[in-house]
Amino acid sequence: MAVSESSIHKYELLDPDVRLMLQVRDDDAAAFEELVMRYQNRVIGILTHLTRKREQAEDLAQEVFLRVFRARKRYTPDAKFSTWLFTIANNVALNAKRTLARRREVNLGAGARDDDGPPALDQMALEASGLMPTRQLDKAERAQMVRLAIEALPERQRVALLLSKFENLSYVEIAETMEMTVQATKSLLSRARENLRAILEPYMRDGDSPMEAAGS
């Protein structure tokens, strides 16, 4: 897609990270290090929620930054830097998931147990209810409950939700990152928020597990 000069100029002016990336394009190693420092926690945070494994998330984050560096000469500032970066992160996570799925297919053929899939809602509820002997939740327990709720969301809903909440990306930016229309993004986020509300609201209201709430 053709990108206008004015659009490129706009992102260059408004986004300091775009300017850093343009320095990286000119082989400035210090600028690259600065970008890694600025984004490493955010990229690992998102990837941890996507992969559910911190160690794997760190490996994938390194892969993301490697791709950024390798793509530097082709970089054109036609969006916010974070949008471009999280598009790469999303693609890396999807590739890793596909590789894992292929490996799992082979393993399942050999009778292996599926440990890497998303937790079933009932399993999630069981785990979370075990965290709540009383109706009062301390901070760590709330964090664990929220983590489990996010993990229970379908993957695309989870990605969109995380980009919206933690990266403050607009619907347009999320649409670009996830390669979908803005209307589809709006629907996806609505479903994500609705699912999250359905899972978490019973905890917040009564300290009930979602399954108890669903059965009542």
Next chain:
Amino acid sequence: MNDPNHQHDTTIDEELVAYLDGELDADAARRVAARLAEDAELRQKLEQHQRTWDLLDELPRTDVGEHFTQTTVEMVAVSVADQVDDASRRNSLRAKFGWLIGGGVAVAASLAGYALVASIVAAPNRQLVEDLRVIENLDAYRAVEDIEFLRALEREGLFALEVNDEL
């Protein structure tokens, strides 16, 4: 399949979430606000959405520190260096094969050149062979000034006999 009520609810849910996210234009935002003012159930849903959204802040923030930065930059540097090595290895192979290809081209060119020169050099000889009959009889031809007489001799088979003798 297309339940109008379900469709209506979906639209309202989408508008409500977009309203919370500040993604509606002014007119749409006013419509949602008006609807909220008269619909207690929708207001409750909005509050629940807001609470669960705020609850996401409970998630611990990732902090990997400088060590990760350092290992990442080193990993990228090593990877790029490997890439450069691969590229120079490819260039070196290309250079070696380049000599071979160059040598091959040179030999082929030499052969072609030889053939060309040989053919050029051979051409006058070929012409001499073709004109041999004329050259051998040049003195006799010069003595005869009438071409019709020569043609008459040819018709009589005089030259053919000579050629057959030579062959």
